[in-house]
Each structure stands twice: as structure tokens, then as C-alpha cells.
Amino acid sequence: MYKVLHVDSDASSREATERMIDWARLGLDIQAHASHSAEACALFDKQRFSLVLINMKHSHAEGLKLCGQIRQNSQVPIILLGGSPDYALVKQALLYQVNDYLAEPVKSSHLSDSLRNVIELLNRSEPVASPQTAPSQERSKPSPVVEIVMRYVQAELHQNITLKKISDALHFNCAYLGRKFKNEENMSFNEYLLQQRMEKAKRLLEQTDMRIYEIANEVGYTEIDWFYKKFKEYTGISANEYRKKQVVAR
DNA sequence: TGCTCCATACTATTAAGTCA
DNA sequence: TGACTTAATAGTATGGAGCA
DSSP states (O other), X not given: OEEEEEEOSOHXXXXXXXXXXXXXXXXXXXXXXXXXXXXXXXXXXXXXXXXXXXXXXXXXXXXXXXXXXXXTTOOOOEEEEEEOOOHXXXXXXXXXXXXXXXXXXOOHHHHXXXXXXXXXXXXXXXXXXXXXXXXXXXXXXXXXXXXXXXXXXXXXTTSOOOHHHHHHHTTOOHHXXXXXXXXXXSSOHHHHHHHHHHHHHHHHHHHOOOOHHHHHHHTTOSOHHHHHHHHHHHHSSOHHHHHHHHHHHO
16 A cells, blocks of 8 residues: 555645545555645655645645655655646646646546556566566666656646647747657657557546547547557557457456 | 758648547 | 547657757
8 A cells, every 4th residue: 555645725626636536446545634735744754655646726836845745755646636726837737757647626536546557657666576678678767858858748748739830839949859768769859649548548448437539538539530540550440349359358 | 059941741630520 | 428530730849960
């Protein structure tokens, strides 16, 4: 069980968030609550947490301030909830290396996806019995700007994301940012975006009963036709066939 | 090394259609 | 009605060349 610290100044919204998810089923345990950053910091000093969940709905500044305080001496995963889609806020959150930024309204599907990503990360960072990673296979850490791009993609997957929008917001040349991304990640920005979208679509097909057009929407496709085409290109089978195969396999 | 410009290749979007 | 295909077009990303 991974221990979670949940920070939210409003008790009713805290309860609502906690009702959204079957935490135990995900392997998470909400160990402590805090209603403001000072209380959260005090708890953080006393106890070790695997994940910090911060609802910044009532004060964006307070939420970001707490991220900064945590980052001074810890790399614990942080998920921010209830922010606005304002790019300046997202950018600041990403600079604090938050693991996810879920803008209002927070849907349970978004939160559970986000939690699954963090759990995957935590599982990977757990000590393994026989570490086999050869030094030549180790990937160097991406530069801050590439990391911002990747985190933005993960956080805003359901939106219409383009490299142009991101590069404009970061005041980088689009061509330069695209090349820098490819140099560091060994895949183009579009390949990365497609990979993230398709993996999420596969998860939703496997784990939910959502209609295909709803899933297409959820992973950022406004046109279902285009989603069909890309999904088949990526997996080799149509979305429907993929779901049927998963049901048979279960 | 970090960045921009520009031509072109590629991708996303849209519309129109078929099939079950 | 939902799932899926195809083709045309507009917009975007990429890569070569070059500048500071």
C-alpha cells in the first residue's frame, strides 16, 4: 500500500474527491489529511508519504506554494487537482515537477488514470531484486523544457495539443523544440503524442464500458473517424476488435 | 551551441460514403 | 445508429541550411 497525503482546505470537496476512487483497489491508502500548507509541511516532516494529492481549487497560489516547499527537499510524486487550464499556472506547476495537473472539472476517470501513472512510476522505482539495466541502456534525464513538454502532454491529453501551441507558450521556436524533443527522446513530438493517446485509449477500452466516441474524445480526438484510423494504424486492429479481444482474454 | 528561416513531407480535419 | 473507410485539403512538424 502506498501512503497518500491529501491536502484540501475544504472538507466537502475533500470527501467528494475521496468518494471518486476506490483507493484500496489501486493499492493506495490515504494516511493523512491537511487543510493548509503549514499543516501539510508539518505532516510531511513527521511521516513519509508515497504521494501528495493537492486540491488547489480554492487557492492556486497556496497549492503552488506547497509544491515549492515540498520540492525543496523531496521528489515525492505530486498530483494537483482543481487548477484552471491557464497555461501560466500549468507551466509553473510543471516547473515544480508535479506528476499531473488536473484542471477543473476533475473527472474520476482523469484522476484514476493519473493515479495509475504514479503507481506505475512508484512500482518502477521500487528496488528490484536483480537490477539488469546496462549502463548503455540508461537514458539520460530529459532537459527541463522537454520534461515540461512531456508533462504537459500527459496532463492535457484530452485537449487539442500541438507543438506549435506549446512552443509559443514557452517562447521557443517550434522547429527547434521539435528537434530538441526528438534528440532527447528518440521519437518525434507527434510520435510521443500518438503513443500517449493510444495507450490511454487502450486502457479505457480494457477497463471501462465507455463508447468509442467517448474514448476518442477523452484522448483528445474531436473526430471519431480520425481516431479509428489512428487506432488501427497503431494497434493493427480496430478499437472494437481490440475491446472484444480483451474481454475474451479476461 | 542555440537558435531561426523556409521548403516540403506529413498529419489532422472534414465530407461523403458503405456496412451491419 | 454506430462502426468504419476513403479521398481531398488545410495546417503543422520536420530537417537542411545558415546565422550569431
